Amino acid sequence: MKKPLKVLAAIALTASMLGPAGSVFAKDDFRDFKEDQMKQRGETFRVLITATSDQELQQLQQSYELRNEFDGHSYTTDVTAKEFEALQNLPHITVEKVDVLSIQIDPSSLKVNDEMDAAAASQSVPWGIKAIYNDNNLTYTTGGSNVRIAVLDTGVNVNHSDLYYNAEQCKDFTQSASLVNNTCTDRNGHGTHVAGTALGEGGDDRRGVYGVAPNAKLWAYKVLNDSGSGYEDDIANAIRHAADQAYSQRVNVVINMSLGSNGESSLITNAVNYAYDRGVLIVAAAGNDGFSPGSIDYPAALPSAIAVANLENRLENGTFRVANSSSRGHSRTAGDYVIQTGDVELSAPGTSIFSTWYNGGYATISGTSMATPHVAGLAAKIWAENPSFTNVQLRSNLQNRAKSYDILGGYHAGRGDDIASGFGFARVR
Structure with a gap:
């Protein structure tokens, strides 16, 4: 939407x-x-x-x-x-x-499961998690210890059985007080879904959803209202707050922003640059504006943020395929393996993604919103294994992993650094 x-x-x-x-x-x-x-x-x-x-x-x-x-x-x-x-x-x-920014999903793709029924149980480890781990027989995930993933979104149901033990911060930046601690109520579902993909830990019975980095800690920052839109100043405030928290606590933080706008915001640009300079890694949804060149949304279009494209669960030319709806980068900068304004950097599973939902159940959605937390979770997992990495070194590691799995499917996808998939699909192995 x-x-x-x-x-x-x-x-x-x-x-x-x-x-x-x-x-x-x-x-x-x-x-x-x-x-x-x-x-x-x-x-x-x-x-x-x-x-x-x-x-x-x-x-x-x-x-x-x-x-x-x-x-x-x-x-x-x-x-x-x-x-x-x-x-x-x-x-x-x-x-x-x-300006107002909004969540990055295809609303027509939404399917809700109020509970983990028999059909849903087969997706305890969803296809995207299996793909990023490169293991079709995967039954659980690990990793992310001592790393924080800040989910800036519609809020998160931190009492969800698959997220309860991960939640470390819960804050609301949308209320009149500008920052309210210990509340991050999600009445939309989007933020809870994103969090599950990044760090869901399966719940007490281990039959719930597993995310990429289930040992990471969740900072749930509500920056969007219940319809999935939010003001750029509230988002910028949350970005700066996450960066300051990372600095004061001396912890490694990945910010996930599955949101965007067609136009650049000076407030958000300054906030993203501020966070990046303070050692935070920023991962953002490329957008769902279709396959025309030059359609990457902000803040993903910023050079200090990682823009993530959406992969489908089907093969074309021997690799996963970039969804038609996923935004593309600029043709003039294709092939240079240098991140400039408006470039897509990485691609990850984003179509028909099963994850946690705000009502305590589960849902399936599609969009670059869903691709982004796969990368945020992978970043947390790698950072936990390499705690001395700077955010710049971590980003380089992700890029190198992506180069080893080039994406050849979808409009404008091709060998090397292309405008559809960027460097490619970064995976655990």
């Missing part, structure tokens, strides 16, 4: 609402103005406000409540259309609308 809004460029504001000597409103004038606007308040949307001084920012925050603060002189808040228009008339301030 995908409902992206294009990122709007920052707008320079005019000075038609100046006070004496061209200053901004006095505090009391601002309050009166705000109260008048509140009478007409209707539907709100998120904006990023940037001021030139701390004094201006403090004045603005008295009337336009702080949500997330960035880089000293910028913060986000919710406004009406009339309030947005008024802000455009204030001097020394820029304001831009904040």
Whole structure:
């Protein structure tokens, strides 16, 4: 499901609402103005406000409540259309609308199993897990100890029998308080499904779903609402928080973002670069925009994130096939084995993926959302085996593994670094 809004460029504001000597409103004038606007308040949307001084920012925050603060002189808040228009008339301030990102699935592929029935039990180790382990007879998985996988998504049912023992953090970035600890309720299912693929541990009876790295710890960060969409500032806030947690706790962290938008967000770009510079590995869904070149979504399109394409469970030209719906990279950068903006990097199973669901049961879904946690789990497994690796070394290891399994199936797939599958399919062995 995908409902992206294009990122709007920052707008320079005019000075038609100046006070004496061209200053901004006095505090009391601002309050009166705000109260008048509140009478007409209707539907709100998120904006990023940037001021030139701390004094201006403090004045603005008295009337336009702080949500997330960035880089000293910028913060986000919710406004009406009339309030947005008024802000455009204030001097020394820029304001831009904040983009919305959405989950990356094919909604028509959804099939829910309320419990692990006989038909579902055969998928305790789903096909994608068997494929990434390169073992069709696999009955359980191992690995990921001491590594954290931060799932930035619709939340996670951390009480699910297959995830309960993995859960270490549960946080909500979508509420009015901007960050609420010990709650990450998933009423959509997407985040719980992603978490199961990355690190499901089979449950007490070992008949549940196994993920790629069942010994990894889960940081469940709710950044999307119950319909699967979320504001870029909340997502950026969560990315930075995960990076700061990784740094302060001195632990290795993989961030999984099975979400995206067609347009680039400066807030998310800065946050991803910040996290990468702090040693975190970022894995993101390439998008489901079809097989036209140059269709990779953000943040996957960023060079500091690993863009993951979707593989189907069928062979073509002797390898798995990239799904038609999976977004493709740029033709001009194909074959160079260098990650640039808009390149797909790796591919992984993403079609008809069976995993945990928010109601305590299980579900099957398709999309690059489902491919991404396969790579996040593999990264955690490799990092656990090589704890001294930097995130850059870990990424190089994943790329080398992918080169050994070149994908030749699907539109634009071919020998070497192609725009459909990137370097190829990285596997355990």
